Amino acid sequence: MLTHLHKQLLNDYQHDFPLSARPYQDIADELGVTENEVLTAFTELNTKQLISRIGPVIPPNHIGVSALVAMSVPEQQLQAIADKISAYPEVNHNYEREHLFNLWFVVIASDAEHLFDVINEIERETSLKALRLPMLDDFFIDLGFKLDLTNA
Amino acid sequence: MMVDETDRKIIQATQAGLPLTTQPYQTLADQLALTAEEIMQRLSAMKNSGIIRRIGAVPNHYKLGYRFNGMTVWNIVDEMIDELGQKVGQLDFVSHCYQRPRKLPEWPYNLFAMVHGKSQDEVDLQIRKISELLSDNNLGCDVLYSTKILKKTGFRSAMQHATD
Numbered sequence: 001m002l003t004h005l006h007k008q009l010l011n012d013y014q015h016d017f018p019l020s021a022r023p024y025q026d027i028a029d030e031l032g033v034t035e036n037e038v039l040t041a042f043t044e045l046n047t048k049q050l051i052s053r054i055g056p057v058i059p060p061n062h063i064g065v066s067a068l069v070a071m072s073v074p075e076q077q078l079q080a081i082a083d084k085i086s087a088y089p090e091v092n093h094n095y096e097r098e099h100l101f102n103l104w105f106v107v108i109a110s111d112a113e114h115l116f117d118v119i120n121e122i123e124r125e126t127s128l129k130a131l132r133l134p135m136l137d138d139f140f141i142d143l144g145f146k147l148d149l150t151n152a
Numbered sequence: 153m154m155v156d157e158t159d160r161k162i163i164q165a166t167q168a169g170l171p172l173t174t175q176p177y178q179t180l181a182d183q184l185a186l187t188a189e190e191i192m193q194r195l196s197a198m199k200n201s202g203i204i205r206r207i208g209a210v211p212n213h214y215k216l217g218y219r220f221n222g223m224t225v226w227n228i229v230d231e232m233i234d235e236l237g238q239k240v241g242q243l244d245f246v247s248h249c250y251q252r253p254r255k256l257p258e259w260p261y262n263l264f265a266m267v268h269g270k271s272q273d274e275v276d277l278q279i280r281k282i283s284e285l286l287s288d289n290n291l292g293c294d295v296l297y298s299t300k301i302l303k304k305t306g307f308r309s310a311m312q313h314a315t316d
Contacts, residue, residue, distance in 0.1 A: 010216075015206035019192045019199075021175055035174060043172050045209070052212050053169030056195060056204040060250075063155060063163065063203070068252065070259070086303035094303035097223065097296040101259070104223075104296070105303070131259055137234070137251035139241035146244050147216060148270070 002050075005033060005041045007149045010050070017054060060135055065115050066108040067134040070101040071126070078102065081126050090118045101131065153201040158186070159194055163204075166195075213247075218268040220275045221298060224282060225261035227254070227291040233262060239285055240265050245278045260292060 008031055018026040024042070025035040045051045060066050073081045078096065085105055086094050094105040109115040123130050161184055171179040177188040198204040213221070228236055233251055240263065241249035248266040265282060269275040279295060
């Protein structure tokens with residue numbers, strides 16, 4: 001069960017986390033609770049993995065370059081191919097999806113040349129064609145995601 | 153603005169999360185041999201210039217009950233993609249919205265929008281809303297649901313590589 005404080009921290013502090021010497025104290029002052037209560041509540045959210053972290057969110061391609069890549073992998077080879085691809089340190093997200101293109105991953109590298117090299121190498125290693133889908137434009141204005149926590 | 157080595161160090165150190173200590177920037181400063189003031193100034197400058205989109209709690213949607221996560225993909229008339237992409241990106245149930253290249257003939261879709269709901273019905277309704285917004289400018293669409301997360305390391309380890 002989430003307390004009122006948990007819900008406030010989840011919904012109202014997805015952006016504008018204070019850049020001050022005692023940020024948790026500042027949040028406590030805004031919410032009329034103690035610094036210790038804020039720290040405890042954040043620690044609980046962290047431990048229960050209801051937040052992945054508190055910190056800066058970096059839009060894609062602002063540091064390093066990345067591309068979304070899709071592959072159509074024969075079902076019986078999927079796990080083996082996925083394991084090979086996940087082994088690349090440049091690959092971060094790797095998802096199986098229900099589609100003819102059933103393997104989707106993100107490659108992130110220091111520059112475009114390195115990015116192309118990694119994707120080419122993955123194609124060679126798997127003998128499968130990679131659909132290269134780099135981001136061309138970002139339409140998302142990230143003000144955080146409004147969570148429905150009524151039953152949480 | 154260009155990020156320098158110190159900025160990268162700060163970003164990298166915060167990707168695992170700000171410390172849950174009374175003075176988190178001071179804790180970071182001790183780890184990085186910087187001052188808390190410098191860390192706050194640099195984070196503030198990166199935020200103002202858009203290098204950092206936001207600083208705050210990053211909710212884990214899945215653990216909070218958002219079990220239905222669909223990658224919706226749309227084939228939008230080229231002349232309309234800027235205007236419509238911005239409208240889709242503003243919908244409160246969309247968490248990412250990007251233009252990507254078509255790869256014809258096998259991939260005709262140029263707009264990607266991630267949607268999240270607590271039930272299939274909720275996601276279906278969200279997709280209908282996007283479809284209505286796009287109207288005749290939508291030449292075709294598909295929704296891809298993830299069946300398995302095979303790797304999700306987040307930005308951190310990839311960043312270390314990107315900054316090598």
